[in-house]
Amino acid sequence: MAPAPLTWTIRLYQALTTVGAPLALRAARRRFEATGGPMARLPERAGRTAQPRPDGPLIWVHAVSVGESLSVMGLIEDMVRAGQSVLLTTTTATAAQLAAKRLPEGALHQFAPIDTPQATARFLDHWRPDLAVFIESEIWPNQILACETRGIPRVLLNARLSEKSLKNWGKRVRTAMALFTRFDRIMCQSDTTRTALIPLGAPPAHCSTTGDMKAAAPPLAFDAAEAALFTKNLGSRPLWVMSSTHPGEEEVASMAHGIITAQHPDALMILVPRHPERGNEVETLLQGQGWSVARRSQGTPITPATQIYLADTLGELGLWYHLAPMACVAGSFTPVGGHNPYEPAHFGCAVLHGPLYANFAMAYGAMAARHAAIEVEDATALGLTVAGLFDSARLPVLQEKARRFVEAATDIRAGILDTLLSLKN
Template identity: 35%
Template sequence: MPAPPTESGARQRLARGLYSAALYALSPLIFRRIWREQVPTHPRRQRLGFGLGVLPPTPRIWLHCASVGEVRAAKALIEALLARYPRHSLLITTMTATGAGQVQALIDAQTETTRPRLAHRFLPLDFPGAARRFVARVKPAMALMFETELWPNLLHACARRGVPVAVVNGRLSERAFSRYRRIRPLMAGALANVDWLAAKSVADAHRFQALGAPRRVSVIGSLKFDVAVSDSRLEESKRSLLGKSDRPVWVAGSTRDGEEALILGAHRALRQRFPQALLILVPRHPQRFDEVAALCEQEGWRTARRSENAAVADDVAVYLGDTLGELATLYAAGDVAFVGGSLVKLGGHNVLEPAALGRPVLCGPSLENFIDVAEPLLQAGALEQVETPAALASAVAALLNDPALANARGQAGIEVIRDHQGALSRTLKGLDALLSRDGEGPVS
């Protein structure tokens, strides 16, 4: 039975009404931006809850990940859900085309048995009608929001249909908390529709509770640590890329606008000490692949492109990783890894990806968005922060010059990851409880 109306509930309903009105008022600007995110296999009307096509069979679990980084971080959870709930299919939604590409790479990697049970669609914009249409069409047995995806109208639509909702790997940075606190009635209303919030840290749990999370909140640790470490299949990456060549190779992954020029400057300095050094450069966003290729050519670098299956001849100085779903393979092909989004003030990206492969990891000073997983690596010496391109070149050179040091740092990273694993099993246990209340728990 619904709880009787309260003054707090009235404020929350008013806040959601004002929020929806603001969305409608801003819709021309929203559509102009979102309409550029086009994937040929996904009609644009999916942004309004239409055109979902044939969905995988019910019962169906819905998992929402904002973009490519969240999909990568959720990979272990996705695979575990497919294995733990064999009677269920899994629908993954993203907001971005890059996220869609990452999901497609996961689908392509599935077996013939599991592939039909995994699908991707775009998340509808959070208009009330679009949210209702989407939830009514998907009919999820359970809805999972990854990290900080709290869309008020979508969560309200789930609650109206009795869909249990969990926030998994719940993350709320201090900066995001400061923003959300200004609209606390709206966020409190959204959180009121969450049945279980699995926070990755005590600090995150406290922030969610301060915003008004009224139901069960648990601290389960970060799912990002639950990755497979040192995949032996990837150890052949360098050999398949370079053949019998023993050139020193470093990888700059998930680079962002304005960062590639700094990295190429570091590469120029590095090649003064290691003339045969090869840089594998992997921009974060596919829409910038051609732009970065042009930058490399303008600066005089002989460049080969992954998408063209170009050979890495001895005179190639930069290898552009311009494909989706291959970042781990490219990290594994290097002797040293640099994680981008950190030499520019963007908060960094996931430093665990190369660490899980036993690679020594470098990053820039901006790491706010991943400080929770970075701190253990920093303390163990598996991760080193550099302030400038010159310092980056020196750090790469030091590791290339001392393979024993590089190996020790790589092994330290693997040990950190293994020591912090376990969030996945705790998350699955909590999800079992949500599904079992409707008689749809895991098959034992």
């Protein structure tokens, strides 16, 4: 299938991003500073780097932030074992920190170039990838077109477009076709996405449903020695996790924990903000509501008087899921779209979540059908549900169903790896 012709919309985008490149870089700098990006690495956003390209074949994987990066960590490990060097690019500082901890030897991290022709050209001139893999909904016209011009095969992996995105693309069908027909393969999370993408130009013969990469990701890592210390210190205290909270959800957690401690006075909540840099803000909020708070980033120990443990560090979510029998996955009580329920399920946690989970509707729908997750409407329902599960016969049943669900998820990585390796130059 020949690529669809470029539209005036794309040509205008190319012209504006060429002329406006200095403004785009200035805006990227402001975002970089605001999110705590290491300023010494800001030139990477302009496609510049002092890091040498490794010898041999190189696969470029672009995953915008933490969730997307975690979903492909196992696949990157597979690529390295297959003898490929891998370059992972992200745009957020937290994803860069995760990459520094989790990438295997043989894989590198860079901040992604902004989507201007100049930054993209510098990036591709230096790294010369043999394959470009864009994760989920990373569809950048200049990068896609520059890869095509250079003969670099292009893959959209774990494709997922929101209802809003699909509606927007539907208003610009010719522009969508000009981009989607330029992917050599599109691998979708669900049949729904595949069905929606084909009228937008996704080549039917090269557009498949492979399943959600997040389900095929390995369990989160954790420090076994730290886990043993916490287990000894916590004893038999009732324990639950509220993970990946966003502004407004700490209030939900606080109200729920008030209901829980009314029934279980020694209960401990481990609260994990999605963005650890909010630690000061969250601690001030919780202490202002009268809670006794210990804070992970400050090394504050948990004592019998501690009611909430503020886990404001990066990369330790696996530790908290390992310790707790149940976890509420936040990002689902405010319109964020939810977060990954597979991660706690790997640890045999009973999985709870709020009602706003558009980004994980497929995952939660499948888990609900197997009674492997519980939806709670608000703080009151969350508190009553958690309090009721402690010491109940229902808790181990939910834990086992969550574990079996994620274990039964098809390991799709082997097939995806074979496809990717067959495409690279």
